[in-house]
Amino acid sequence: MSALLDVRALEVSYGAVRAVRGLALSVEDGSIVALLGANGAGKSSTIKSLIGVVKPRAGTIRFMGKEIQGRAVHDINRLGIGWVPEGRQIFSHLTVEANLLVGAFAVQDAAATRKRMDEMMELFPVLKDRRAQLGGSLSGGEQQMLAVARALMSGPRLLLMDEPSLGLSPLIVQRLFDLVKWIRDRGVSVLMAEQNARQSLKVADYAYLLEVGEVRGSGSAREMEAREDVRRAYLGG
Numbered sequence: 001m002s003a004l005l006d007v008r009a010l011e012v013s014y015g016a017v018r019a020v021r022g023l024a025l026s027v028e029d030g031s032i033v034a035l036l037g038a039n040g041a042g043k044s045s046t047i048k049s050l051i052g053v054v055k056p057r058a059g060t061i062r063f064m065g066k067e068i069q070g071r072a073v074h075d076i077n078r079l080g081i082g083w084v085p086e087g088r089q090i091f092s093h094l095t096v097e098a099n100l101l102v103g104a105f106a107v108q109d110a111a112a113t114r115k116r117m118d119e120m121m122e123l124f125p126v127l128k129d130r131r132a133q134l135g136g137s138l139s140g141g142e143q144q145m146l147a148v149a150r151a152l153m154s155g156p157r158l159l160l161m162d163e164p165s166l167g168l169s170p171l172i173v174q175r176l177f178d179l180v181k182w183i184r185d186r187g188v189s190v191l192m193a194e195q196n197a198r199q200s201l202k203v204a205d206y207a208y209l210l211e212v213g214e215v216r217g218s219g220s221a222r223e224m225e226a227r228e229d230v231r232r233a234y235l236g237g
Helices: 045-050 075-078 096-103 110-123 125-129 140-152 168-185 199-202 222-226 228-234
Strands: 006-015 017-027 031-034 058-061 081-084 158-163 189-194 206-211 214-220
Touching: 006 045, 017 031, 017 045, 017 125, 017 214, 031 045, 031 168, 031 199, 045 075, 045 081, 045 158, 075 081, 075 214, 081 140, 096 110, 110 125, 110 140, 125 140, 140 158, 140 168, 168 189, 168 199, 189 199, 199 222, 199 228, 206 222, 214 222, 222 228
Parallel strands: 031 189, 031 206, 081 158, 158 189
Antiparallel strands: 006 017, 006 058, 206 214
């Protein structure tokens, strides 16, 4: 069975600087895959190339068997890939409800949009309580929940998450990773770029270790936890 997402020989550059070099990875249907690595390892550049924000210099990206490299963000979203960007990037001047509707821009079925809106309000009671508030008035944790809910409004098969725990309190981080497992259990595969290796490996099925834009190791979450270099650099011994 072919992977839901299959990436081969991916190259991403910013001018003369190569951020990603010959990267290969895959995401199986129904799995959580973690991209681990320090700041500047190429994690965010990889995620941005998959969603179409950054155009890859070379390589192939196949989603559900179709090549998608170089396509526009809205086209990739319509194919079934959602994106939770680094730093949340919600629309601070729009209400919570309007932010969620933006996430459903590619959905043609109004009834499906209303149903998903109800599902998000049930999943995130804090958003229901604040649906008429401006996004910018929410706390950092609430904004991250809004960013996740917005990405789920399109009904994706695959959710890309870029540093989702960045800047959040330990309690909110725990809730966030519990949410990642819930999303997977609902049939949405997840690829997340995360510096928080300890929490990522607790929920992931598989992981890739990136260093200076290259994959320096991969394996099941348990295998990666057992690697001495991973434990030393990312797990505190």
